[in-house]
Amino acid sequence: MNPFANFGAVCRMIKIEHSVFALPFAYLGAFIAAGGWPGLLPLLLLTVAMVGVRSFAMAFNRVVDLPFDSRNPRTQQRPLVTGEISPAQTWAFICVMATVFVLACWGLNPLSLALAPVALAVSAVYSLLKRFTWICHFWLGGVLGLSPLAGWIAVDPQFTVPAVLFFWGIVFWVAGFDIIYSCQDTEFDASAGLHSVPVRFGIPAALIISSFCHVVTSVMFLMGGWAAGLSWPYYLVWAAVSGVLYWEHSIISAEDMSRVNMAFFTLNGYISVALFAGVLLGVFL
Template identity: 45%
Template structure:
């Protein structure tokens, strides 16, 4: 069972929690203008890890037949039989239960909205079958991380929390469009929908750049609304440069650095924003 758990964690790319978790911490820091106590920090971390792992587990289970046909994903655990479907469901339901428990322990409103978040995770896995707006649904799913953390600590929704979540949602949608460029021919061949498959790679990269510009604007307005200081703005400039950089290293005729943009630059971006926010709050 421990061996299967290892396969499951590899299957859901557990390490990619780095995309959403730092922004949950950013929201937690900004919600009260201080570092949350250890109790709340523990449950926020557990909720984020549980929610993100649940989302990926559901995606891998729902998409297993598509993954088996895709040259990029045919060697994933479920298509290769490294883990059985019922085993994947077993671990996914366990982490979903952890997510629900964490939401319950944090606040009443967080627990009330938690089932809706799980439904969004399920819905996302089906969207590519009927709409190229799937990138934005993924953005919504991950963009809920900071809003959920904010709600968990304050039991309310504020304009600052919404702006931060919109910024994260746009950031995710933008880099997911870039990542989808790798699957254009496959998506078209079997009738899956994505912005690159529908509009072409060149237009898709332009759309992604516009979305990332909008994300930068939302991060800027968030800082203004919450009256954040110099350290936050320095972090935002660095993050904006990383968004710019990934559009510089990728072109319609050279997609070889997609993984660099997707994993390295975006993973670093979330950490930069977290560190800048933590330093900003810590020096007040």
């Protein structure tokens, strides 16, 4: 069974373009840890590892959620639902991506390799949590929050205060926008017995919780830059990112969710890239 027989459909299944959310944060950790250029080989291996683990997590999510996606009108055009990719191909792809991830971690350093199984397990568990608890948004944030820790460990194999602060910033950043995104599926999730913040508390309260998450995000990103000793350009970017987060919440409401995709994809894609650019400026200037 060739997991790459329909490569285009595989890329659509895992939304390869959304790697923009994770890669900048991994690079952020690597550049801060190195105090500059981390070296070509660590950066290449880090990139392979991040794409591998993200692809693993997305494919696992799609295959275990297939029974729900086939019933949800919003997800009925996904490749696994339409039959462009089979479950067997997806499981084969999951195994390949897990192997790629572990090999990349092996090439980095012993700590990265030792933590590789933990990262895979944490990434996979998210897909099951929505069956049991509305905390799933924060677990997803934790999965992506491992990015700066991974980037730091790839260059300097230890846990540090700046990396942990950026971790928490990303936890709340992702949880905040995932809560917004899940508002689209509130009715379906409730009927299917799935858990989310909008299902548990209602959409108006969910948007308030999302706003609180992004306030925490702004504070953590500020403290992370300070703990890392970044110079003044980083704080200009931090202010701009905080402004974008505020604007994100101003364009949606419980009565009008028509711009959720803009808030979720466009604005948050800009945030991760912009923050990495701010770190580069803060490190080199």
